[in-house]
Amino acid sequence: MYTQDHQQLIDHLRQYEITSVAMESTGSYWQPLFNALQEAGFDVLLVSGSQTKNVQGRKTDVINCLWIQRFHSLGLLSGSFLLSDTLQELRTYYYHRHHLIEQQAAYIHKIQKALRLMNSRLDVAIRDITGKSGLAIIEAILAGTAIRMS
Structure with a gap:
């Protein structure tokens, strides 16, 4: 559904004086x-x-909605726990940070x-190849500078 469709649905619900809506959470589409x-x-x-x-019988989206x-009209549904906007924002930051850390690890393994x-085998000689010494050695390799190990 697009924003225009959402507005049409909202107008339709208001036309029939509906104030409460129940919807199923499926993926992130909801x-x-x-x-x-x-x-x-x-x-x-x-x-x-x-x-x-x-629910018994053949399942379709229309039957499921009904x-x-x-x-919902009988009060037999209980709502899912939803985070507040602030907690949702923090959760988004947390998962983004987690994703960046995973990506960083993947790129370090590629290096x-x-x-x-x-x-x-720089990773054997230096514990952290992305540290100051490791990056200096990698930059020297990329620049074509000869490195002498003693």
Whole structure:
């Protein structure tokens, strides 16, 4: 769904004086619509798919929506735990930092592999090849400077 579709849905819900919406969390697809509904002032209940997966019969998106609507109108659904905006932002930073650290480790391993292919085991001689000494040696290698080891 795009922003225009979200607005059309919000207008449709308002036309029928709907104030509370339940929706299933599937992947990350629910997030933009969830945010749009909340910003529009709706009471939005985010439900885990595990609460509706045991519905009998043939499952389609339409049947699933009808079940969620029925369960919600009867008060049988409980909302998922959602982080506050501040905690969500911190979580995003944490996962981004974690990703950068993983990428850094992968690139360090690529550097070590390249050095091994050049018959140089700098990682054995120096504990941290990305430290001051390691980078100085790598820069010297890249510059073509002869390095004497004694």
